[in-house]
Amino acid sequence: MHKRISGRTSSHLFVLLLVVLCFSCSQSKKTTHILFVGNSYTYRNNMPKLFEEIARSKGEQLSVSHITRGKYTFYLQSKRKKLYHALHDQEWDVIVLQGSSRDMLRDSARFKKRTYPALDKMLGMIQKNQKAAKVYFYMTWPYRKGDPKTKQFSDPDSMLEAVAAGYSNLRDRYKVPVIPVGKVWRSYHVTYPEANLYLRDNSHPSYEGSYLVACTMYSAIYGKSPEGADQVAILNQNESTRIQRFINKQYRTSEFQFYLKDSI
Template identity: 30%
Template sequence: MLQINFKKLNLFFIVLLFSLNCFGQQSDTLKVLFVGNSYTYYWNLPQMVSALAKGGDTVIKARKSTLGGATLMQHWEGERGLETKNTISEGEWDVVVLQNHSKSTIANPEGFMDYGKKFIGLVKETGARPLLYMTWARAYNPLMQKTVSTGYRSLAETTGVDVAKVGEVWEQARLLRPDLELFDSDGSHPSPLGTYLTACVFYKILTGKASKGLSGRLSGIDQDGETLFLSGSSDGDAEFIHQLVDKMIVEKMVWE
């Protein structure tokens, strides 16, 4: 006659439920690596994306591999102390965001395509999803955007990956609200508000959720438990940015 050890059976179900719960917690967290240069690390873009996600009841664990002025070629070749390829291969990322130098599509279009394809191939090999980060035109020459957009769109279409059209959202924001201070004083890098706009684009694509209703005032916690203030956008500016992003960004990445 079959005898059932109820103590062992109960222990089995406890372990099973614990394992399922842990798996659920892991699957609810999106691990995103941002690869690029100062256009990515200015005003803590990855952390701002995480803070926006928290406000939208989503968990995004964002990290970065960046260096000022770096190109994807330098990331690939490991120049200037960069270890991006190892970071991608060993990180178990869900998404890897790829941002090349802001003038790469203009100064070296062949290299832009070549190293873009190399990184996209590497990211796909790890099982992660590549996401291209289209940058914006300099303040002094809005006409740059056409070349930048063409380069990123061509790379995306050739490799079958998604592109975050940040530069085109910036372009529209500048047309509709020329009073917005999206640029740093150098006319190239983003201001805190420019980074906030960029973060909203990534939030919309990564989560598939509308940015409407998110706070323009964001903060985080450092390793010592101190509060870090990431964004202080006014309610009016944040509302405009949300409406613009939600209108222009209709794509979303689908997680399997």
């Protein structure tokens, strides 16, 4: 014989069910807090905002901030009070670190004297205050014509090789994966030479270049294809569709996945 559930018990059950449902919804809609640290290669065309809009259009819930300043290296970033406060006063789920391209072209003495100590300090702060954060290095791209100041790297392929080697060394030293933006950028530029990824200075990204960076970031951080994402008012919609498809293919390559490993 079934017992009758009283009105009070029924109300309690309803409240309990409502609490469980609300908790489940809050868990499924957890906001991912992402911090970009870098220079103009990060903030130009407000790339972090492009990234955020792309991710939101793909159904992600996130909040994106950036600590950036033109021409800043890891060494200069490590001295910023703004970065210190961000790592101490806020909680981050993902932190992306971008250094100067030319730093990767320097000799090992400069790395030992400035870059390594700076990253020791920055990653030490992250390890102490942001234990749950996933950290990435952001590999930059070569200048359109290579570095004119250094004969050894005066073409884009030799410059990229040096930049990639620098970030690979950082990955192996710190066990931090690398988002291979530079590799993707160069591959896209070679495949589609008519694409306009650079500004007239042959260094900084055009709007399309920043869009390519943002799509690459999305695939690396979320492990998903950017295809179908918001084109974010990009002037050439055919270009944005082509970029999305290209990034999806690049993300699936062994080279892309190789850089996303913590170490070899």
